[in-house]
Amino acid sequence: MELYLAKTLDGMKKYGPIYDLSMEPAERVESYQFGFEENEWLLDNVIDGINAECDTLLDDGDYDFISADKCKALKDYLKKMDKSMIPSEYHEVIQKLIEFSDKAIEYGTGMAIDL
Secondary structure (H helix, E strand, O other), rough: OOOEEOOOOOOOOOOEEEEEEOOOOOEEEEEOOOOOHHHHHHHOHHHHHHHHHHHOOOOOOOOOEEEEEHHHHHHHHHOOOOOHHHHHHHHHHHHHHHHHHHHHHOOEEEEEEEE
């Protein structure tokens, strides 16, 4: 279970229509790993909203790429979440999603979520 941020899309491999960031070196991709508990919480509380905002089809065991233009919608969705409904142990993964969205927008690239 991992998040990936593309630092560049130049020469990036695709799997079908989406960029496959999972096999790229650290010079090209920044990554953040999270555990089973975070994965389950995201699936139960956040992923449906991400799918609705970003036109992704994420579910348990899935991977999807979110382009820079859709990262704006992702960031807006995450920032509008009721913070009192996010247990403290999941703040880090939410903050990392926001951070990667910001960077993807800045770089003009995108990010991926691997559940």
